[in-house]
Amino acid sequence: MYTLIPAGGANRPPRKVIFLGLRGIPEIQGGVETHVAALAVRIAQRGWQVEVLGRRPYLPSPEPYVWKGVVVTPIWTPRSKHVEALLHTTLGLFAAARRNPDLVHIHAIGPALLTPLARLLGLRVVVTHHGFDYERQKWGWMAKSVLRAGEWMGMKFAHARIGVAKGIVDSVRARHGVPASFIPNGVESSTPKLGTSYLDYIDVKPYRYILSVGRIVEEKRQLDLIDAFARLGDPTRKLIIVGTADHNGNYLRAVEKAAAATPGVVMTGFQSGESLAQLYRHAALFVLPSSHEGMPMVLLEALSHGVPCLASDIDANLALDLGPESYFPLGDVDALAGAIRLKLAPSGNLPDRSERAARALDCFGWDPIVDRTIEVYESALAARKPGRAHRGGTDLKNHLGFGGGQ
Numbered sequence: 263m264y265t266l267i268p269a270g271g272a273n274r275p276p277r278k279v280i281f282l283g284l285r286g287i288p289e290i291q292g293g294v295e296t297h298v299a300a301l302a303v304r305i306a307q308r309g310w311q312v313e314v315l316g317r318r319p320y321l322p323s324p325e326p327y328v329w330k331g332v333v334v335t336p337i338w339t340p341r342s343k344h345v346e347a348l349l350h351t352t353l354g355l356f357a358a359a360r361r362n363p364d365l366v367h368i369h370a371i372g373p374a375l376l377t378p379l380a381r382l383l384g385l386r387v388v389v390t391h392h393g394f395d396y397e398r399q400k401w402g403w404m405a406k407s408v409l410r411a412g413e414w415m416g417m418k419f420a421h422a423r424i425g426v427a428k429g430i431v432d433s434v435r436a437r438h439g440v441p442a443s444f445i446p447n448g449v450e451s452s453t454p455k456l457g458t459s460y461l462d463y464i465d466v467k468p469y470r471y472i473l474s475v476g477r478i479v480e481e482k483r484q485l486d487l488i489d490a491f492a493r494l495g496d497p498t499r500k501l502i503i504v505g506t507a508d509h510n511g512n513y514l515r516a517v518e519k520a521a522a523a524t525p526g527v528v529m530t531g532f533q534s535g536e537s538l539a540q541l542y543r544h545a546a547l548f549v550l551p552s553s554h555e556g557m558p559m560v561l562l563e564a565l566s567h568g569v570p571c572l573a574s575d576i577d578a579n580l581a582l583d584l585g586p587e588s589y590f591p592l593g594d595v596d597a598l599a600g601a602i603r604l605k606l607a608p609s610g611n612l613p614d615r616s617e618r619a620a621r622a623l624d625c626f627g628w629d630p631i632v633d634r635t636i637e638v639y640e641s642a643l644a645a646r647k648p649g650r651a652h653r654g655g656t657d658l659k660n661h662l663g664f665g666g667g668q
Contacts, residue, residue, distance in 0.1 A: 283373035286316025374416025393556025568615025
């Protein structure tokens with residue numbers, strides 16, 4: 263899967279970008295991690311030298327390695343909910359300064375707090391805003407204050423800014439008075455044929471289960487989904503919850519307890535690769551009940567597999583315009599249970615899975631996303647601001663909604 267780097271390194275191409283602000287790649291849980299894994303590989307394929315500075319506790323090797331043409335370098339960091347992101351970013355920026363890259367690309371507003379340090383070290387910086395992390399339930403007032411400061415620092419001091427949702431870009435322009443480029447998360451084209459070996463392993467039948475994918479944290483609201491599933495009263499269905507928590511805590515224990523007490527609920531832990539693809543492909547319904555998202559990567563992944571979807575009515579989910587029947591009021595468990603029943607009821611008016619998957623790829627394919635990202639890189643290197651009108655970027659659709667019928 264990856265290759266250790268021999269002593270002496272490799273030849274250096276004309277441009278180099280270093281990614282910071284994530285746990286690492288590949289196959290590490292998280293929307294930012296999934297986004298960077300796909301983006302970094304494609305930028306490397308365009309002739310750039312790409313390095314990801316990851317957090318050592320999450321990586322498969324304590325030594326640098328190459329994955330699909332991308333160098334992944336572990337940086338020592340304690341596995342700590344409150345300090346790991348900022349400490350890793352600080353150490354990573356000093357490591358980046360020694361490497362003298364053309365650009366450092368920082369992801370998320372927490373790590374973006376260190377953007378002024380990057381500037382002091384003489385680095386050119388692009389910051390991607392993945393969402394308003396200070397709205398997450400897991401953070402206390404102090405952490406939320408730090409995240410707000412991180413947003414301000416990142417937006418004010420970066421040479422260029424990217425927002426993964428239109429609402430983020432609009433907020434950056436209105437609240438911070440700086441330009442930002444809208445470049446959404448992308449989706450991979452799904453494998454035409456997938457087996458059911460993993461489904462057999464966990465003893466579930468194709469199209470007889472509801473799927474949820476995401477980190478086990480308060481804002482993902484898995485407890486709401488388990489409660490709604492219990493109210494269905496359908497012993498022929500199962501609920502598959504994919505994901506785990508980065509740090510043990512009360513919410514993880516509560517979800518595990520509720521799952522154990524509810525017949526038909528299966529917790530698989532973190533999954534990736536073919537096992538996750540099989541789960542997406544053969545799900546009867548994908549549900550995202552979360553209270554906070556930036557641009558919901560798992561929802562895009564489900565759509566790319568053609569799965570019917572149901573999501574909470576928060577702004578980030580509504581921006582995908584899946585149609586009124588594909589949303590339910592956040593936190594309303596009765597409404598969620600009713601919406602699941604409706605989505606699972608037979609209907610001859612919905613698009614088939616191949617049509618739904620094709621529409622997802624048309625709206626969120628990676629090629630125009632990479633094109634636009636490189637445009638932003640070049641604008642930062644040229645010391646000019648990204649184009650003010652780049653709401654969709656080159657060849658990106660200005661309207662990314664599905665227009666209902668999901």
